[in-house]
Amino acid sequence: MAVHPWDVDGAQRAGLAGAWLRRGRTAYPRSLTDPSLAVEDLAELARLIG
Numbered sequence: 001m002a003v004h005p006w007d008v009d010g011a012q013r014a015g016l017a018g019a020w021l022r023r024g025r026t027a028y029p030r031s032l033t034d035p036s037l038a039v040e041d042l043a044e045l046a047r048l049i050g
Contacts, residue, residue: 001045008035019045 001019002008008018009032020028020035039045
């Protein structure tokens with residue numbers, strides 16, 4: 001889980017799952033690997049993986 005798209009992309013390229021914590025309406029860069037999950041906050045992430 002990261003707020004920086006390049007961290008999510010790097011983790012996924014290394015074979016890990018990646019969750020992106022969106023900050024407002026920021027778009028995920030199209031040049032990077034799409035995140036496994038994209039959530040608004042940690043509570044939403046916990047619900048999805050719990």
